[in-house]
Amino acid sequence: MIDRIAALGRGTLDVxxxxxxxxxxxxxxxxxxxxxEGFYLWVRQMHFVxxxxxxxxxxxxxxxxMVLALQGYTxxxxxxxxxxxxxxxxxSLVRELAPVVAALLFAGRAGSALTAEIGxxxxxEQLTSMEMIGVDPLRRIVAPRLWAGFVSLPxxxxxxxxVGIWGGHLVGVDWLxxxxxxxxxxxxxxxxxxxxxxxxxxxSLVFGLVVTWIAVFQGYDLVPTSEGISRATTxxxxxxSLAVLGLDFVLTALMFGDFG
Amino acid sequence: MNDPMMVEVKxxxxxxxxxxxxxxxxxxxxxxxxxxxxxxxxxxKTTLLKLIGGQLTPxxxxxxxxxxxxxxxxxxxxxxxxxxMGMLFQSGALFSDLDVFENVAFPLRVHTELPNAxxxxxxxxxxxxxxxxxARHLMPSxxxxxxxxxxxxxxxxxxxxxxxLYDEPFVGQDPxxxxxxxxxxxxxxxxxxxxxxxxxxxxxxxxxxxxxxxxIADGKVMSHGTPRTLDVDxxxxxxxxxxxxxxxxxxxHYPAPDFYDDILAPAGQFS
Numbered sequence: 001m002i003d004r005i006a007a008l009g010r011g012t013l014d015v016x017x018x019x020x021x022x023x024x025x026x027x028x029x030x031x032x033x034x035x036x037e038g039f040y041l042w043v044r045q046m047h048f049v050x051x052x053x054x055x056x057x058x059x060x061x062x063x064x065x066m067v068l069a070l071q072g073y074t075x076x077x078x079x080x081x082x083x084x085x086x087x088x089x090x091x092s093l094v095r096e097l098a099p100v101v102a103a104l105l106f107a108g109r110a111g112s113a114l115t116a117e118i119g120x121x122x123x124x125e126q127l128t129s130m131e132m133i134g135v136d137p138l139r140r141i142v143a144p145r146l147w148a149g150f151v152s153l154p155x156x157x158x159x160x161x162x163v164g165i166w167g168g169h170l171v172g173v174d175w176l177x178x179x180x181x182x183x184x185x186x187x188x189x190x191x192x193x194x195x196x197x198x199x200x201x202x203x204s205l206v207f208g209l210v211v212t213w214i215a216v217f218q219g220y221d222l223v224p225t226s227e228g229i230s231r232a233t234t235x236x237x238x239x240x241s242l243a244v245l246g247l248d249f250v251l252t253a254l255m256f257g258d259f260g
Numbered sequence: 261m262n263d264p265m266m267v268e269v270k271x272x273x274x275x276x277x278x279x280x281x282x283x284x285x286x287x288x289x290x291x292x293x294x295x296x297x298x299x300x301x302x303x304x305k306t307t308l309l310k311l312i313g314g315q316l317t318p319x320x321x322x323x324x325x326x327x328x329x330x331x332x333x334x335x336x337x338x339x340x341x342x343x344x345m346g347m348l349f350q351s352g353a354l355f356s357d358l359d360v361f362e363n364v365a366f367p368l369r370v371h372t373e374l375p376n377a378x379x380x381x382x383x384x385x386x387x388x389x390x391x392x393x394x395a396r397h398l399m400p401s402x403x404x405x406x407x408x409x410x411x412x413x414x415x416x417x418x419x420x421x422x423x424x425l426y427d428e429p430f431v432g433q434d435p436x437x438x439x440x441x442x443x444x445x446x447x448x449x450x451x452x453x454x455x456x457x458x459x460x461x462x463x464x465x466x467x468x469x470x471x472x473x474x475x476i477a478d479g480k481v482m483s484h485g486t487p488r489t490l491d492v493d494x495x496x497x498x499x500x501x502x503x504x505x506x507x508x509x510x511x512x513h514y515p516a517p518d519f520y521d522d523i524l525a526p527a528g529q530f531s
Contacts, residue, residue, distance in 0.1 A: 120356075121356075124351055124353060124356070125349045125350075125351055125353035126353050126354075126355055126356065128310075128315060128349070128353065129347065129349055129353035129354075129355075129412075130355075131313075131315060131339075131342070132313055132315075132342055132345065132346075132347040132425075133342070133343075133366065133367045133370070133371075133415075134339045134340065134341075134342040134343035134367070134370075134371060135339070135370050136335070136339055
């Protein structure tokens with residue numbers, strides 16, 4: 001019994017210490033002063049983290065928009081409200097699906113790659129040798145990646161939503177015959193820039209920070225063995241996905257939950 | 261040992277979890293000399309280098325480099341101090357996204373404002389010294405283990421440091437690369453007048469270049485002296501290590517129950 005309590009205490013302490021390390025790690029990395037070289041490193045990472053994720057976001061966005069239109073049409077047509085299809089597709093995408101699905105895809109595509117890359121650098125002592133050369137790896141390796149993730153996820157989210165709305169148009173208007181004018185005008189009337197678009201962007205900014213933070217921290221903090229790298233990569237995807245889904249609920253409740 | 265001290269380790273204690281790695285280690289590394297730290301595998305030699313480089317923090321005791329306590333320095337000052345140090349890692353630890361030339365140029369690019377032409381000259385001189393000027397365009401993945409370590413040596417001395425730490429420089433090298441590395445470490449030390457700490461368990465090679473040797477076992481300094489005095493040392497630990505005797509104070513067998521009982525243990529009682 002005592003052993004179990006001790007194990008529980010040790011486990012709790014480990015978790016608290018990891019959270020503390022992760023917090024310090026974030027503060028030390030995020031507030032690195034920008035330099036000309038730092039900007040160059042950031043652009044490079046924008047390519048690896050952001051541009052390389054565009055293809056998967058394009059394809060997923062297109063299919064999700066198409067499926068939304070198809071499902072939405074079958075329900076709406078029953079109420080004779082198929083003109084509201086544009087509104088339904090756009091609101092679902094802008095408020096929820098684009099930020100959340102793009103973040104989940106980002107965690108799987110870019111997050112796991114970041115963890116594995118930094119983990120491998122740690123396992124092959126590249127981070128240690130950088131420290132010994134007198135270069136802070138938090139500044140040179142972690143900060144550009146963190147900022148790249150932070151900036152690129154909102155952009156990917158916008159791409160996701162735009163392609164999704166286009167996919168919805170493809171199925172709803174071109175295939176199922178919803179009137180083109182009502183698809184766009186209903187959307188224009190109902191989507192509010194501040195309430196919907198900006199709130200969606202705030203979500204994706206938060207997700208971008210959290211997913212990239214989890215990914216780079218897991219890479220930096222892992223046990224430098226091949227097993228450690230594989231575990232940390234899995235942890236990145238699992239923790240980041242759970243964090244995105246959990247935070248989505250919290251943010252949605254804060255943004256749209258005011259029913260009083 | 262009246263030379264001015266470059267590195268001083270005083271009463272160093274360090275534990276990993278419940279395992280005590282060091283229990284009061286004292287070392288004095290003189291300026292401009294090659295000092296070897298030797299000991300059986302698993303005695304924490306690499307850990308000692310990491311403590312000296314400030315990557316790990318001791319539980320007790322001090323590491324002074326040029327009079328500065330490494331573990332009391334703020335992060336920025338520590339990184340500044342490290343610019344005067346070079347370290348050769350066991351694996352080479354070359355940056356895998358940069359080619360050989362850029363790996364050696366890396367410390368120069370981040371710490372100096374030198375024009376490109378001058379950086380090129382310095383890098384080519386360093387690569388010439390390790391015999392790999394022709395390999396400057398290769399990526400680290402295209403190098404053999406010995407070549408990677410020579411590139412890493414060129415990078416470690418790129419900024420002409422005052423102190424170079426060598427972590428197991430001879431491990432896993434064929435006789436030719438081993439000979440080359442032994443010569444290079446000696447040559448670099450003489451040419452640049454830098455202080456070197458070589459951590460190794462390759463006795464013959466290390467004793468051939470070291471000016472002074474510390475032997476570490478059981479978390480303490482077991483003995484120290486010049487290679488000549490250690491060779492005739494009568495201490496059991498030192499003799500076992502220096503002469504490579506399989507059994508002695510450091511047992512050949514990991515602690516285990518009696519071999520006879522273990523073999524004849526009845527089925528169902530296997531552990």
